[in-house]
Structure formats: structure tokens, C-alpha cells
Amino acid sequence: MKTEEENMEQKICFYEETNFKNTELGEIPKDWEVVKLCGLIVDEMNGDWGKGVKENPDFTECFVLRGTDFQKVANGDFEEVPIRFLKGSSLIKRRLQDGDVLVELSGGGEKQPTGRVLLARRNWLEKVHLPVVFSNFVKRIRISDSVCFSEYFYLYWKLLYQNKKTSLYERRTTGIRNFKYKDFVQNESIPLPPLEEQKAIAYVLSAVQEAREKTEKVIEAAKELKKSLMKHLFTYGPVSLEEASRINLKETEIGEIPADWEVVKLKDMASVVRGISWNRQEESRNGFGVPVLSIPNIKWGQVSFDFQHFLKGSIPPSKIIQKHDIIFVTSSGSLKNIGRNCLVTELPGNIPIAFASFLAVLRLKKNVNVQPDFLYYLINSHYVDFSKYTKRASDGKNNFQMKEFEEKVVLPLPPLPVQKRIAEILQTVDEKIQAEEKKKQALGNLFNSMLHMLMSGKLRVKFQTSEEGASN
Numbered sequence: 001m002k003t004e005e006e007n008m009e010q011k012i013c014f015y016e017e018t019n020f021k022n023t024e025l026g027e028i029p030k031d032w033e034v035v036k037l038c039g040l041i042v043d044e045m046n047g048d049w050g051k052g053v054k055e056n057p058d059f060t061e062c063f064v065l066r067g068t069d070f071q072k073v074a075n076g077d078f079e080e081v082p083i084r085f086l087k088g089s090s091l092i093k094r095r096l097q098d099g100d101v102l103v104e105l106s107g108g109g110e111k112q113p114t115g116r117v118l119l120a121r122r123n124w125l126e127k128v129h130l131p132v133v134f135s136n137f138v139k140r141i142r143i144s145d146s147v148c149f150s151e152y153f154y155l156y157w158k159l160l161y162q163n164k165k166t167s168l169y170e171r172r173t174t175g176i177r178n179f180k181y182k183d184f185v186q187n188e189s190i191p192l193p194p195l196e197e198q199k200a201i202a203y204v205l206s207a208v209q210e211a212r213e214k215t216e217k218v219i220e221a222a223k224e225l226k227k228s229l230m231k232h233l234f235t236y237g238p239v240s241l242e243e244a245s246r247i248n249l250k251e252t253e254i255g256e257i258p259a260d261w262e263v264v265k266l267k268d269m270a271s272v273v274r275g276i277s278w279n280r281q282e283e284s285r286n287g288f289g290v291p292v293l294s295i296p297n298i299k300w301g302q303v304s305f306d307f308q309h310f311l312k313g314s315i316p317p318s319k320i321i322q323k324h325d326i327i328f329v330t331s332s333g334s335l336k337n338i339g340r341n342c343l344v345t346e347l348p349g350n351i352p353i354a355f356a357s358f359l360a361v362l363r364l365k366k367n368v369n370v371q372p373d374f375l376y377y378l379i380n381s382h383y384v385d386f387s388k389y390t391k392r393a394s395d396g397k398n399n400f401q402m403k404e405f406e407e408k409v410v411l412p413l414p415p416l417p418v419q420k421r422i423a424e425i426l427q428t429v430d431e432k433i434q435a436e437e438k439k440k441q442a443l444g445n446l447f448n449s450m451l452h453m454l455m456s457g458k459l460r461v462k463f464q465t466s467e468e469g470a471s472n
Contacts, residue, residue: 011463012204020457025191029457033192037185040153043142047134048094050084059085065096065134067104070116075213076124086133094133094140098122099150101157106137106178114179115166119154139181148190152198155205156190159451191455200461201454208450212443219436226429230381237261237414238421254383257412266409269370270362272402274330275355276311276319284310293321294356295329295337301430303327303342311354321353324372326362326379328386330400338398339386343376360402374419377426383411 020027023034050064064084065073073081086094096102100120107114125132134140143150160166165188169180193201236244237258249256252263276292283289291307298304321327321344328341347353355361362379364370378384389405390398414422453459 012200012461013464014459014461017457017460023191025189026456028191029193029460031194032457034189035147035192037153037157037188037190040143040148040190041141041185042144045094045140047136047138047140048086048090049136050086050090050133052084054085058088060088060091061130062086062091062095063128063130063132065102065118065132065138067107067114067116067138070102070104070118073124074118075216076127078124078128083130086131091131091133096120096125096132096134096140098125099143099145101141101143101150101154102134103139103141103157103181104137104179105139105181106176113161113164113167114170114177115161115181115184117154117157117161119151147195148192149195149198149202151202151206153190155202155451156455159455160188162448162451191457193457193460197460197462200463204454204461205447205450208443208447212440212447215436215440215443219433219440222429222433222436226426226433229429230377230426233422233425234378234381234383234412237418238425252412254410254412258414260415261418262413264411264413265407266411267406268365269368269411269413270326270364270375272406273318273361273363274402275357275359275361276315277357278311282311282313284312289313290315290352290354292354292356293327293359295332295358298327298329298340298342298359300340301342301434303344305348305353309356315352315354319354321347321355321361322363323347324364326372326376327355327359328362328400329358330360330402331358331397333396333398335387335390335392335398338390338400339384341376341380343373345373360400369416370413371416371419371423373423373427377423378411379409384409 017029019030021030025034028034047064050062051059054061061083062085063078063081064086065081069081072079098120102118102120104114104116120132143153166179166184169184169187171178171180192198232241232244235256236247236249239247248259250259254263257263287310289310289312291305292309292311293303293305293307294309296304296308297306323344323346325344326341327344328339329337332338362375364372364375386400386405389401389408391401392398413419450459454461
């Protein structure tokens with residue numbers, strides 16, 4: 001017997017539109033309308049931050065959503081949502097219902113405009129153990145469900161946000177972004193297909209989004225597996241759980257390790273080299289010269305060769321990236337970015353590539369019996385805490401103490417064949433994560449493409465009737 005979801009999938013039908021009319025939004029299908037956003041809103045409510053303590057029995061414990069919580073809550077994650085106390089009368093007016101749309105009015109960030117939206121969904125409202133409301137920097141809106149499907153409204157607003165339309169309605173005071181909500185909903189319009197088509201559009205886009213969310217969960221699970229696996233491998237070696245109980249361990253300054261492993265100081269295996277500094281006169285403005293890697297080029301586990309800086313003249317050989325270098329970030333306003341690193345496995349072409357002064361490389365010494373990828377995984381294991389070697393400067397920057405790191409870090413070193421096997425196992429897990437990351441990116445691109453095509457009416461979708469299905 002087929003599930004309701006499988007039956008619905010059978011009823012989806014795509015087709016290209018050929019009959020358009022010109023409107024203020026450009027060409028849209030002839031049977032669509034154009035309506036101001038405000039014309040679809042039947043109720044608005046500003047939020048309430050509530051109290052930090054229960055002042056009297058009339059106050060109820062609630063989750064209070066902020067704009068900064070939108071992304072995680074959309075995936076059902078309430079771990080970081082503040083818990084506050086709201087008066088009973090306020091809770092009655094502000095308790096979220098399935099289909100409510102929340103808009104961030106104030107906050108944002110340097111690269112995060114306000115005007116973000118979140119759609120309240122039954123699946124997470126019913127799972128959480130407390131009522132869910134919204135803060136005073138958030139507005140809740142409800143849509144006329146007789147003419148507009150709330151999820152369609154929410155998705156179109158997301159498209160406007162993606163296209164930076166909301167950014168045109170911002171003002172800034174003392175560094176805080178404020179969204180001019182009233183101006184936005186009174187001036188911006190939405191294309192309105194028939195209600196059933198709105199539901200079909202929302203269904204298709206939700207299916208793509210759900211696939212992306214499932215991929216994210218696979219990635220998180222694979223990362224947790226890798227973390228546990230590293231703990232096991234660097235304690236017992238590449239053996240099964242059953243075999244681990246039979247491994248002969250010895251106690252060392254870094255804990256128990258297999259008896260045939262050594263304990264080695266990092267400085268005896270590798271050197272830490274700081275990147276190059278330069279002044280404005282030394283930088284090439286026409287894209288010629290020696291390309292330079294800077295902080296944005298270094299991702300966790302990957303390096304991007306999309307260069308923003310080029311230097312004139314010659315560069316000291318020590319400041320040129322070499323294959324098997326481990327590049328890491330040494331200065332950042334965010335402590336979690338310190339130590340962000342990757343292993344250089346390939347270099348593009350035969351051109352020399354330098355690295356900037358807020359980066360450093362860990363470079364293996366000659367004639368040491370160490371596998372480069374093993375060392376890369378080792379410094380990302382529980383044996384190394386980059387924050388321990390970081391100091392916060394008066395300007396707010398966190399700066400890595402490279403000499404102290406090089407001198408004090410002590411690591412386990414198994415025989416070379418064991419190093420190779422450990423690296424191979426972890427590389428397999430990394431390949432799985434990278435494949436899922438690519439899938440997630442592809443689904444994100446598909447969502448954005450479908451969002452544009454369906455919302456413009458260039459590609460149309462409908463639920464098939466049983467007769468249409470039979471004739472196909």
C-alpha cells in the first residue's frame with residue numbers, strides 16, 4: 001500500500017508556460033495576479049522578551065525565538081534558544097501556530113542583513129516541551145489562507161531576501177541594523193498563482209529542502225563518527241574494538257598508548273613557519289605576480305586557490321607553499337577560527353604560491369619517519385588544543401603563539417605502516433563527508449534555481465488528477 005506522500009509524488013506534474021503578461025514584476029503567467037505583500041497579511045504582532053525569572057504564578061516558561069535562532073530552529077534545533085517567562089495574557093497572543101511567519105526586525109550582522117524569515121511548522125512546535133514565542137526584535141505575521149498559502153508567502157519572501165531586496169529597507173543606528181518592515185510590505189509585491197499551484201510549488205521546494213536537511217544530518221553523523229574513530233585510532237591503533245582490549249598499552253605523559261609507539265615532541269618532527277607580510281607598494285594591482293593565500297582561502301580540511309592578493313618581486317623560499325604543508329590560521333577575532341587548517345595535497349600548476357602573515361605552515365623536517373597525512377589528522381585530534389596556545393590582544397584579535405606551540409606539543413608516533421593505515425581509514429571517512437558536502441551544495445543550488453523558476457512562472461507545477469495520471 002502506498003503512503004500519502006508517495007501518492008502525492010505521483011500527482012506532481014511540471015510544464016513550461018508560454019502565455020505571459022507584463023506586470024510591475026516583469027512577465028508572469030496570464031492567470032497569475034500581482035498583490036502587495038501587505039494585502040495578504042491579516043494579523044501582525046510584535047514580540048515579547050519576557051522575564052528572566054518567574055515573577056508570579058501567572059508567568060509561563062517559554063522558548064523565545066530571536067533572529068539569530070532562525071536557521072537552527074528551521075531544522076528543529078532548539079538547543080541555543082533562550083528560555084524566558086511570559087505573562088499569561090502575552091503568551092495567549094504570541095504563542096506560535098503552524099504557518100505563522102516570523103520576520104527579524106533588528107540585529108543582523110556585518111554580513112547578515114535583517115529581514116530574515118522563519119516559518120513556524122507543526123513538526124517542531126509539537127516536539128518541543130515548552131510553548132514557543134518570539135522576542136521583541138521579531139514580528140509575527142499571519143496570512144489570509146483563503147488567497148495565499150503561508151509557505152508560498154514565506155518562500156517568496158526568502159527569494160526577495162536572497163536577491164537583497166530586503167537590504168534596501170534597512171537603516172543603521174549605532175551599528176545595529178533595523179528593518180523597515182512597514183515600508184517593505186507596502187512597497188513590495190508578490191506574484192500570486194492559483195492557491196492549488198501555490199501549494200504545489202511549496203511542496204516541490206519543501207521536498208528539495210528536506211533532502212538537503214537529511215544530507216546535513218548525514219554529514220553531522222559522519223563528523224561525529226570521525227571524532228570517535230580518531231580517539232580510538234590514536235589510542236589503540238587500527239584495530240577493532242574487540243582487539244583493542246588485547247593491545248599492550250603503556251602509560252606516558254600524554255596518556256596510554258600502544259607499547260611499541262613513541263612519544264615525540266612536535267619540534268622534532270616539524271617546523272612552524274609564519275607567512276609573509278607586505279606593504280601596499282609591494283602588492284600587484286593587476287593580478288600579476290606571486291599569488292598569496294590569506295585567511296579566507298583556508299577552510300576546515302580544504303584550501304581554496306581563489307586568490308585575492310598578488311605580490312611583486314621575489315618571495316623567500318620559506319614563505320612559498322610546499323606540497324604536504326599543513327596551513328593554519330593564526331590570527332582572528334573569533335577564537336574558534338584559530339587553528340583552522342588543511343593539508344596541501346596538490347598545488348595548481350607550477351607557479352609559486354605564498355602565504356600571508358596571519359597564516360602559518362607546519363612543515364615536516366627532512367628525513368623524519370612521519371607520514372604527512374598522519375600528522376595532519378594527529379594535530380586535529382584530542383591531543384592538540386589550539387586555544388591553549390592563543391592569547392587575546394588589546395585590539396580584540398586572538399593571536400596564536402607559534403613558538404610555544406612548537407616547543408610544548410607532544411604527540412604519539414606509531415611505526416610508519418601503522419601511520420599509513422590510520423591515515424587511510426580517516427581519509428575514507430573524509431571522502432564520505434566531502435561527497436555529502438557536494439550533494440548538499442548541489443541540492444542548495446537546485447533549491448535556488450527551482451525557487452526562481454517556479455516563482456516566476458517560467459516552470460509551472462500542478463497536482464495531477466487521477467484521470468491525468470492515467471492518460472500519461
